[in-house]
Amino acid sequence: MVFMNTSLRVVGLLSAVILLFSPFAFADHAWGSYHWARTANPFTLKMGDNLTSNWDPYLATAAADWSVSTVLDVTVVASGKNAKTCRPTPGRGEVCNAKYGSTGWVGIAQIWVSGSHITQGVVKMNDTYFSKAFYNTPAWKNLVMCQEIGHLFGLNHQDESTTNANLGTCMDYTSNPGANQHPNQHDYDMLETIYAHLDTTTTLQQSSANKPQANAVESDDPREWGREIRRSSDGRASLFERDFGNGEKVFTHVFWADEGVRSLSGRLRE
Amino acid sequence: MNKAAALLIAIVLLGAAAYYFLAASANDSLGGNPEEEVNTDSNASAMRAEENMVVVSEQKPGVSIHGSLIVLAAPGYLVIHEDKDGEPGAILGASALLQAGESSNVPVTLSHAARDGETLHAMLHFEKGGNTTFAAAEDTPVPSRLGGPISGWFEVSSEGSIDIPISI
Numbered sequence: 393m394v395f396m397n398t399s400l401r402v403v404g405l406l407s408a409v410i411l412l413f414s415p416f417a418f419a420d421h422a423w424g425s426y427h428w429a430r431t432a433n434p435f436t437l438k439m440g441d442n443l444t445s446n447w448d449p450y451l452a453t454a455a456a457d458w459s460v461s462t463v464l465d466v467t468v469v470a471s472g473k474n475a476k477t478c479r480p481t482p483g484r485g486e487v488c489n490a491k492y493g494s495t496g497w498v499g500i501a502q503i504w505v506s507g508s509h510i511t512q513g514v515v516k517m518n519d520t521y522f523s524k525a526f527y528n529t530p531a532w533k534n535l536v537m538c539q540e541i542g543h544l545f546g547l548n549h550q551d552e553s554t555t556n557a558n559l560g561t562c563m564d565y566t567s568n569p570g571a572n573q574h575p576n577q578h579d580y581d582m583l584e585t586i587y588a589h590l591d592t593t594t595t596l597q598q599s600s601a602n603k604p605q606a607n608a609v610e611s612d613d614p615r616e617w618g619r620e621i622r623r624s625s626d627g628r629a630s631l632f633e634r635d636f637g638n639g640e641k642v643f644t645h646v647f648w649a650d651e652g653v654r655s656l657s658g659r660l661r662e
Numbered sequence: 663m664n665k666a667a668a669l670l671i672a673i674v675l676l677g678a679a680a681y682y683f684l685a686a687s688a689n690d691s692l693g694g695n696p697e698e699e700v701n702t703d704s705n706a707s708a709m710r711a712e713e714n715m716v717v718v719s720e721q722k723p724g725v726s727i728h729g730s731l732i733v734l735a736a737p738g739y740l741v742i743h744e745d746k747d748g749e750p751g752a753i754l755g756a757s758a759l760l761q762a763g764e765s766s767n768v769p770v771t772l773s774h775a776a777r778d779g780e781t782l783h784a785m786l787h788f789e790k791g792g793n794t795t796f797a798a799a800e801d802t803p804v805p806s807r808l809g810g811p812i813s814g815w816f817e818v819s820s821e822g823s824i825d826i827p828i829s830i
Contacts, residue, residue: 426828477720477817493783493814494806496715496733503828521711524808536709565709 421563421578422586423548429509429591433463438484438597439515439541440471447489447517450530450537457538457562457574463587464545480504480512483597485544487537489517498527499536501543511595513544534573538562542575546586550578714804714812716740718784720822725775727755729768729784730828736788737761738804739796740768743783743813750783750813756796759789776818785813 428437443451455466471486473479478488480502498521503513517536521527539549539562550559554567561576715733718740729740740757743750755772776782786804791797803811 477819477822479720479821480823494808494810494812495717495814496712496806496812497709497717498711499709500717502719502730504823505828518711520808527711539709 420585421548421550421582423543423546425508426503426505426510426546427508427586428545429593429595430587431590431592431594433587433590434461434465435463435587435594435596436465436467437544438467438469440473440481440484440486441468442471442473442475442478442486442488443517444475444489447533447537450533451487451541453534453574454538454541458541458545460575461580461583463583466541478514478516480514481597482512483595485513485515485541487515487517487541489519489522491520491523492516492518493520495520498522498532499540501540503544506595509591509595510544510546515540515544529569531569531573535562535566535569538574542579545583547579547582712807712812714786714806716784716786716812716814718814718816720816721776721782721818722822723776723778723780723818723820725755725772727770727772727776727782727784729757729770730766732757732760732765732768732786734760734762734765734786734788734804738786738788739801740770741785741787741796741798741803742770742772743785745781745783745815750785750811753798754782756787759794759796778818778820780818781815782818783813783815785811 428435439451439455441448441451451468455468459465469484471481473481473486473488475488475490476492478486478490480486495518497518499515499517501513501515503510505511515537517533517540522533526532542563547563549563549565550561551564554565558564558566558568558571559576559578560571561579562572562574563579564572566572710733713733713735715731716729717731718727718729721727727742732740737759739760742754742756744752744754746752754774754776755770757768757770760768787796787798787801788804789796790800790802803813806812
């Protein structure tokens with residue numbers, strides 16, 4: 393009887409330990425320990441736009457999706473890279489599309505690292521495949537763009553089987569992209585884990601100071617945020633878009649608290 | 663019987679707990695001391711459209727080419743071709759035999775130095791003869807489901823990055 397009581401206590405203790413740690417383990421889809429070095433959160437990662445115009449909406453969607461994260465924001469900036477070579481720029485990502493050939497991949501992300509710190513990254517969308525009817529759909533383009541941009545933050549895939557049920561995230565391999573076009577809460581949670589610590593230096597390209605229009609909407613007044621284009625499933629986070637024309641938009645990321653606006657972050661400039 | 667069952671459950675749970683502790687410990691490096699991490703084996707798969715895949719980025723001029731990421735369904739080779747009117751031409755070099763699965767940072771030595779501004783083609787070939795060296799006559803190109811071989815072009819530039827990117 394004494395033995396049984398002891399055994400049950402051990403079982404109970406171990407069960408508690410597992411319950412304590414299992415969500416953490418299952419949530420792990422970080423890409424190694426790679427991350428951008430930065431000294432504060434949320435941080436802003438610039439994405440150089442070297443895309444043809446038909447791809448721009450997909451980059452904008454991916455940037456807005458990932459900016460829902462509490463730890464990072466994505467700013468799309470004009471860039472003038474040769475999309476075929478798509479050379480990297482220190483401190484930011486470059487996003488390109490071209491017909492790269494029958495390479496076997498539809499999209500690829502490449503990062504350069506120093507230790508575990510990402511220093512620059514490149515995303516390529518392979519139009520050799522996207523020019524075919526099977527891939528030339530908004531769903532596939534959303535999925536691949538979202539996934540490759542996600543890799544630049546240090547995220548890996550949540551799942552690499554194309555035959556199981558979709559997980560509802562773009563970080564999930566699939567043969568049917570319908571439900572996998574955007575990040576899910578698991579991705580945002582993983583980003584919070586990856587970027588929970590701060591570094592003493594930064595590998596990010598610093599923002600330019602002269603952005604008068606963007607500064608104009610750095611306001612707590614919701615009337616200056618534009619239209620709400622996305623809200624998280626729990627209703628606690630929203631993303632607003634204000635279009636200044638000439639390709640310039642400002643995205644305002646809002647975390648709602650019960651008593652109203654809790655914090656603001658997020659600026660996406662196109 | 664009850665004692666045995668309790669012991670069995672305890673052992674299973676202990677093993678599971680140990681696994682989770684190890685997983686959590688590995689993940690702790692994200693925020694613990696990240697500068698100590700080394701990126702020696704970080705290649706992973708890209709968003710694949712086919713079971714075979716080749717990634718070769720821009721290269722520096724010279725006789726040495728490195729494939730960033732190769733995925734093969736069966737043993738084969740990374741083969742570098744010269745460009746002929748935008749299509750793969752004569753073979754300039756081949757890698758050592760690659761096993762099925764993922765290979766990263768695959769070296770190929772060319773028969774002559776690639777020149778600044780030149781375009782080359784990276785193609786996959788399957789090993790067909792059961793040996794360990796590339797033979798163009800028998801080791802045929804890996805077919806793409808788009809038709810033709812699994813192949814992609816890359817440029818050679820003195821301004822290319824000297825770093826080897828990690829691909830995913």
